[in-house]
């Protein structure tokens with residue numbers, strides 16, 4: 001469990017304090033994938049770098065399994081860095097060393113394995129990330145996606161409990177992004193590793209995160225399970241991220257509905273109800289007609305979900321809405 005309690009951070013520049021985080025509190029459950037999303041300058045990098053003390057907080061506490069990391073002495077801090085691996089947007093590989101040597105590097109620094117054990121561990125790690133055939137190549141000979149796989153292998157070398165991902169897929173094309181995210185998800189499942197990632201892309205959050213925090217101006221403005229935040233975004237910043245990702249123009253949509261008759265409702269289906277033929281049977285039973293104004297069906301991590309905006313008219317619209325609710329569908333009356 002990672003806990004941030006009222007953490008603040010200001011950078012001192014030319015004798016002046018530049019605030020970056022203003023009282024952030026978060027709880028990240030062990031074994032989960034936790035995403036932090038925000039625009040440029042929101043404080044994402046600062047926040048993630050506090051977890052392994054690449055930056056020191058100005059105030060508040062950061063607890064890793066109950067221990068306050070800000071109180072660790074130098075040797076305990078080295079231990080912490082081994083428990084918390086990190087990968088970066090631009091990979092940060094050593095260009096003059098081979099792939100195998102890059103992955104071996106943190107093992108040599110830790111100094112707990114002999115040469116043969118290091119070779120064996122590097123083999124295991126390269127197999128895990130699908131790069132066994134590239135051991136003797138140099139970073140410049142690999143694609144961006146392959147370089148990030150090396151970054152992941154290196155970050156996992158000392159069997160950390162936590163992996164921090166600092167915009168790890170931002171330099172990759174969409175297809176490569178998906179394959180790297182899939183690898184992170186496999187590792188999360190296989191090793192039970194906690195993953196904390198920062199991103200400015202809602203798609204990254206949707207693909208692999210269990211929970212998400214939205215950061216704006218150094219504050220967490222919304223936090224919750226990804227399904228909840230995605231389907232019912234509340235804060236204007238969150239709404240902007242979600243609507244951009246979904247190509248929804250909220251204002252235009254409401255304009256379009258001006259000429260539509262009937263009661264306008266939004267139904268949200270999560271899990272199995274997404275694929276049930278509920279709409280037709282409720283319409284028949286309650287003698288209502290519906291027209292579909294907008295809709296999306298998608299997957300948020302492993303959970304199928306859908307959202308439909310309908311105009312309902314006919315004999316018993318209220319009974320239809322009650323039936324939807326009884327079937328476990330979230331009903332919002334928009335007009």
Ligand SMILES: Nc1ncnc2c1ncn2[C@@H]1O[C@H](COP(=O)(O)OP(=O)(O)OP(=O)(O)O)[C@@H](O)[C@H]1O
Nearest residue numbers: 011013018020038039040041042043044045046047
């Ligand atoms: N080393 C530093 N010295 C001074 N100010 C800094 C430093 N690092 C970050 N800042 C400032 O702190 C604020 C938050 O920056 P941070 O890099 O954490 O945001 P971010 O959300 O990660 O943005 P980006 O995606 O652009 O990196 C910004 O105002 C930034 O200018």
